[in-house]
Amino acid sequence: MLDAPTAIVPALGTGSGAALLSPAELRVARAAxxxxxxxxxxxxxxxxxxxxxxxxxxxxxxxxxxxxxxxRGALRGWPSEATDSRTPAGSAAHRSGELRTA
Structure with missing residues (x-):
């Protein structure tokens, strides 16, 4: 059984605004x-x-x-990782600042 995401984020660039990213997808997208x-x-x-x-x-x-x-262009204008409540403050990525986007 798959766990449901705890939060969803509206995606940009889709025109309809109906597509959503899970917190895990957003973290992967930012790193990539x-x-x-x-x-x-x-x-x-x-x-x-x-x-x-x-x-x-x-x-x-x-x-x-x-x-x-x-x-990079698709994520432009999204909240930064530092201000994004979907990343737990205690996570290793948050503490190290590894997921900040330019």
Whole structure:
């Protein structure tokens, strides 16, 4: 059984605004937008590279993009990780500042 996401975020670039990103998808998207490889994103977030790949596969259509090259532009204007309540303040990524976007 899959756990339901604790929060959802409206996606940009879809026109309808109906598509949503889970908190996990948003974390993966932010890390990938920084230019990290799937393996690097996986290590950073404590996931498998395959899980990162699946998150990216599912979030691209939600953002209306076809590849990771469009991630940075698609995430422009979203709240920064530092002000985003979906990232637990005690998480390793939050403490280290690893997930900040440019």
């Amino acid at each position: 937008a920084r230019g990290l490889t799937n393996r690097e994103v996986a290590e950073l977030l404590g996931l498998s590279p395959r899980t990162v790949q699946v998150h990216l596969y599912r979030l691209f259509p939600k953002l209306g993009i076809g590849s990771r090259a469009g991630l």
